[in-house]
Every structure is written in C-alpha cells, then in structure tokens.
Amino acid sequence: MTDPTHPRAQAHGAPATDAPAAAAAPQACDTPAAARQARRPALVVGLTGGIGSGKTTVADRFGALGVTLVDTDLIAHGLTGPDGAAMPAIREAFGGSVIAADGRLDRAAMRELAFGDPQARKRLERILHPMIRDESDRQLAHAASAYAILVVPLLVEGGKPRERVQRVLVIDCRPETQIERVMRRNALPREQVLAILGAQASREQRLAAADDLIDNDGSPDTLDERVGALHQRYLALAAG
Numbered sequence: 001m002t003d004p005t006h007p008r009a010q011a012h013g014a015p016a017t018d019a020p021a022a023a024a025a026p027q028a029c030d031t032p033a034a035a036r037q038a039r040r041p042a043l044v045v046g047l048t049g050g051i052g053s054g055k056t057t058v059a060d061r062f063g064a065l066g067v068t069l070v071d072t073d074l075i076a077h078g079l080t081g082p083d084g085a086a087m088p089a090i091r092e093a094f095g096g097s098v099i100a101a102d103g104r105l106d107r108a109a110m111r112e113l114a115f116g117d118p119q120a121r122k123r124l125e126r127i128l129h130p131m132i133r134d135e136s137d138r139q140l141a142h143a144a145s146a147y148a149i150l151v152v153p154l155l156v157e158g159g160k161p162r163e164r165v166q167r168v169l170v171i172d173c174r175p176e177t178q179i180e181r182v183m184r185r186n187a188l189p190r191e192q193v194l195a196i197l198g199a200q201a202s203r204e205q206r207l208a209a210a211d212d213l214i215d216n217d218g219s220p221d222t223l224d225e226r227v228g229a230l231h232q233r234y235l236a237l238a239a240g
C-alpha cells in the first residue's frame with residue numbers, strides 16, 4: 001500500500017512533489033464495490049518499486065502512450081489534503097496536533113507520532129487503506145485503455161499483491177541510486193533516506209514478486225524502448 005508518511009510533501013525548499021499538483025480529490029462513490037470491481041479493465045498491472053526507483057517517471061511514459069494510470073500515492077494525498085475525505089476520521093483518531101493550519105495532514109507530525117506509537121501508523125492505515133482502495137476501484141472502472149496501470153509504492157509490503165492486480169511490474173535500481181535521487185528530489189539528509197529505505201521491502205523481496213522488471217539505473221532515454229515493448233505485451237495480454 002501507499003505510505004501515508006511519504007516525505008514527498010514536506011521537503012525543505014525543494015519542489016514539494018514530483019507529481020502533478022492537482023491530485024484529484026476523491027469523489028463520493030455511488031456504485032457498490034462489487035459492481036465497480038466487475039468494471040475493471042481486462043488487465044490491471046501493478047507498478048511498484050522502492051522510493052526514488054523511478055515509479056512516477058516510468059508511469060508517466062505509459063501515460064504518454066494513452067494508458068490509464070491510477071496512482072495510489074496521489075489518491076492518498078487527495079484524501080489527506082485540506083478538504084480530504086479522510087481528514088474528519090483522522091482528526092477524530094489523532095486530534096488536531098497532526099493537522100496543519102490549512103487542514104491537511106501534517107505528515108511530519110504524523111510521522112513523529114507513529115515513531116513513538118507503532119499502533120498509530122496502523123490506525124492511520126485502517127482509515128486510509130479502504131478509502132484508497134475504493135477510490136482506486138472507482139478510477140479503474142473509468143479506465144479508457146485496454147489495460148490500466150495501478151501505481152502502488154508499497155505493493156509488495158502489503159502482501160498478496162495479486163489480489164489487487166494481475167501482474168506486478170517492478171521498477172528496479174541499485175539502492176545507492178535511489179538514495180542519491182531521493183536526497184536530491186526531496187532535499188533530505190542521507191540518514192533520513194536510509195531510514196525510509198530500511199522500512200521498505202528489500203530489493204530482493206521486490207524482485208521475487210516481479211512478473212516484469214524495468215531496470216532504471218541508466219539514463220531515462222533508455223526507458224522508452226523497454227516501456228514500448230511492455231506496452232505491446234500488455235495490450236496482447238489484455239486482448240486475451
């Protein structure tokens with residue numbers, strides 16, 4: 001699942017996010033969950049990888065080919081934004097100390113709370129995860145392409161990834177590459193990046209769960225060919 005205390009939103013001085021600013025605020029669901037599940041595209045590919053591996057970079061390339069992207073990280077940000085649908089429950093569970101002045105989840109405060117109280121993270125996940133799943137299903141039901149990509153940063157950590165997706169696509173690179181990229185992107189000190197990496201699945205665990213792999217240690221120019229080949233493969237799989 002997605003990491004509710006992802007550092008992206010609280011970088012110091014750096015662009016707050018590598019994602020489009022307008023994370024769609026989740027809409028109210030008016031369709032029963034089972035019906036929405038039934039309306040999924042023929043193939044849903046789960047795209048995952050460690051922090052800074054290049055998930056967003058790769059997902060955007062599939063998006064450029066017209067593939068519907070559903071990003072659980074963006075959904076989580078929408079749910080925990082100033083008017084986010086999860087904020088009333090979060091306020092009730094944790095009080096005002098984890099809520100920023102503009103009404104969004106104060107990720108730094110939440111992380112601190114979770115650090116001292118492991119149950120707090122679980123409580124937050126119990127609030128967020130069902131809402132993220134509902135909104136993911138809703139967006140998948142509107143997929144305009146033959147297959148869709150569901151971006152789930154912590155797909156492997158959540159266990160049983162194939163209950164949510166038919167294939168697992170792992171974006172892979174060396175930990176040192178991840179560390180350098182995240183330090184730069186989020187203006188975070190090395191120790192903090194190491195702590196985040198340490199809380200995620202290992203590279204080996206992720207590789208063991210992969211059906212498909214994209215090596216993103218090299219130049220981004222090399223991605224198009226690999227993405228194009230996988231795109232053809234997924235189109236063929238979706239056509240059955």
Ligand SMILES: Nc1ncnc2c1ncn2[C@@H]1O[C@H](COP(=O)(O)OP(=O)(O)O)[C@@H](O)[C@H]1O
Pocket residue numbers: 018049050051052053054055056057058181182185216217218219220
């Ligand atoms: N192949 C690459 N070469 C150099 N920089 C890259 C490459 N892929 C991604 N990046 C940069 O590294 C950072 C992390 O990539 P991103 O796609 O945001 O990772 P994730 O979504 O997995 O956290 C971003 O700043 C991105 O622009």
Ligand SMILES: [Mg+2]
Pocket residue numbers: 018055056057073
């Ligand atoms: Mg990303």
